[in-house]
Amino acid sequence: MTKHYFDHAATTPMHPDVAKAMLEVMLxxxxxxxxMHAFGRAAKLHLNRSRDIISAAIGCKPGELLFTSGGTESDNAAIIGAARAQRKRGRTHLITSAGEHHAVLHTCxxxxxxxxxxxxxxxxxxxxxxxxxxxxxxITPETALISIMHGNNEVGTIQPIEEIGRMAKAAGVIFHVDAVQTLSWFDYRLNELPIDLMSFSSHKINGPQGVGALYIxxxxxxxxxxxxGSQERKRRAGTENIAGIVGFAAAVDICxxxxKNKQPFMDKLRKRWIELLHEHAGIPVLVNGSGEDYLPHIVNVSFIGVDTETMLMNLDMEGIAAASGSACTSGALERSHVLRAMELSEERIQSAVRFSFGLGNTLEELEEAAQKIGLIVRRIRNNY
Incomplete structure (x- = not known):
C-alpha cells in the first residue's frame, strides 16, 4: 500500500544532507x-559555526541566538523569562490570543x-x-509581554506581527513571536523588525527533533x-546538543x-489539494482559515457530516497521515481550541482535518490520495 505523509506541520522528515552532517559529528x-582541550575546541567550533549560519539566515547577531530543545522550550523560556524580568519593573500583565499553540497559552x-x-x-x-x-x-501601563504567533499551526493563518510589534515597542512592552511554523517560508531580518523574542524549532524544517532556538x-x-553552568551566555545551563545543532544549521541553510522554489510549489500543492477534495469527496468540504494570508503548506478542511476521529482512522488505514490539529493534542483526541476560538459551527469543528505538505510530496500522489478519500467518505456514509 502506498503511504502518503500529509502531516508536515507536526514534524518533517529529515533531509538526507542534514542526517549526513549530523552523522559526521556523531561518528x-x-x-x-x-x-579547554582540542576535542572541546572542535565541538565549540561546530557550535559557533552553526550559530553563525542560523543567525545570518534570520538577520540577527550570533550572540542574540539561544539554542534550546525545541519550540516548546523556546516559548517557555521567552514568556516566563521575560515576564519575571518585567515583574521587577512593576509590569505584571500578559497578553496573548486564543489561537496560540498550547506551549504559549498554557505557559501564560x-x-x-x-x-x-x-x-x-x-x-x-x-x-x-x-x-x-x-x-x-x-495594552495597559502594567503590560509586560505580548505573545502572538506568526503563522497558525492548525489553520495556517498569518498574523500581522509587524503592526503588533510597533504597538508593543511604542508602549515599552516586550513582544514575543512563536515562529515555529514559519521559518521555512519567510526571509526574516530580525534586526529590522519590532520583535524582541522569536521561537524556532528544527524539526519543522526537515531538521532533527529535540533542537530549537530563541532569538533574544x-x-x-x-x-x-x-x-x-555558563553555557549559552549563562542563559541556558547544560551541555549543548552539538550534533543536533549542526543538523539544525544544515536544515536552515537548505531552507x-x-x-524561492519550495514556496510556490507548496502553494500549488495546497490549491490543487482543495480542488481535488471538492472533486472526489462527494460532500461539502469547507476550508478553515484565511483565504488570503496563509502558510502555503497547511490546509485545514471540514468534511461536513463526517466525524474527525472516524475520518482520521480511515485515512490511517488507507496509508494517509493527517491530523485533527496540533500534534501536541491530537493524541488526546481533543477538538481544536483554535477552531473553537474562531467560533465556527459545531459541525465544522467536529469534522475538521488538517493536511500539511512538505519534502517528498508530489502532485501525482495528491491525485491518488484524493481518490482514496472519495472511497473513505462513501464507506463512512454507507456504514460499511
Missing amino acids: GPGGNSSS EWLAKEEGFTLTVLPVDSVGCTSPETVQAA ASGTPLEPLQHG VNER
Whole structure:
C-alpha cells in the first residue's frame, strides 16, 4: 500500500544532507564545547559555526541566538523569562490570543495561576486572525509581554506581527513571536523588525527533533530558567546538543537556498489539494482559515457530516497521515481550541482535518490520495 505523509506541520522528515552532517559529528571524536582541550575546541567550533549560519539566515547577531530543545522550550523560556524580568519593573500583565499553540497559552495561564500575573486572552476572528486593534486596546501601563504567533499551526493563518510589534515597542512592552511554523517560508531580518523574542524549532524544517532556538534581541530583559553552568551566555545551563545543532544549521541553510522554489510549489500543492477534495469527496468540504494570508503548506478542511476521529482512522488505514490539529493534542483526541476560538459551527469543528505538505510530496500522489478519500467518505456514509 502506498503511504502518503500529509502531516508536515507536526514534524518533517529529515533531509538526507542534514542526517549526513549530523552523522559526521556523531561518528567523530567526542568533545564537550565547554572543555579547554582540542576535542572541546572542535565541538565549540561546530557550535559557533552553526550559530553563525542560523543567525545570518534570520538577520540577527550570533550572540542574540539561544539554542534550546525545541519550540516548546523556546516559548517557555521567552514568556516566563521575560515576564519575571518585567515583574521587577512593576509590569505584571500578559497578553496573548486564543489561537496560540498550547506551549504559549498554557505557559501564560500557568504564570497567571502560580505567579500572580494578570492575563488577557484576545479573541481571533473567523479565519483565526488577531486584530491589531484588539491588541492596542488591551495594552495597559502594567503590560509586560505580548505573545502572538506568526503563522497558525492548525489553520495556517498569518498574523500581522509587524503592526503588533510597533504597538508593543511604542508602549515599552516586550513582544514575543512563536515562529515555529514559519521559518521555512519567510526571509526574516530580525534586526529590522519590532520583535524582541522569536521561537524556532528544527524539526519543522526537515531538521532533527529535540533542537530549537530563541532569538533574544540585544537589551531584552530575560531571566534564565535553567541554572548550573555558563553555557549559552549563562542563559541556558547544560551541555549543548552539538550534533543536533549542526543538523539544525544544515536544515536552515537548505531552507534558505530552496525557499524561492519550495514556496510556490507548496502553494500549488495546497490549491490543487482543495480542488481535488471538492472533486472526489462527494460532500461539502469547507476550508478553515484565511483565504488570503496563509502558510502555503497547511490546509485545514471540514468534511461536513463526517466525524474527525472516524475520518482520521480511515485515512490511517488507507496509508494517509493527517491530523485533527496540533500534534501536541491530537493524541488526546481533543477538538481544536483554535477552531473553537474562531467560533465556527459545531459541525465544522467536529469534522475538521488538517493536511500539511512538505519534502517528498508530489502532485501525482495528491491525485491518488484524493481518490482514496472519495472511497473513505462513501464507506463512512454507507456504514460499511
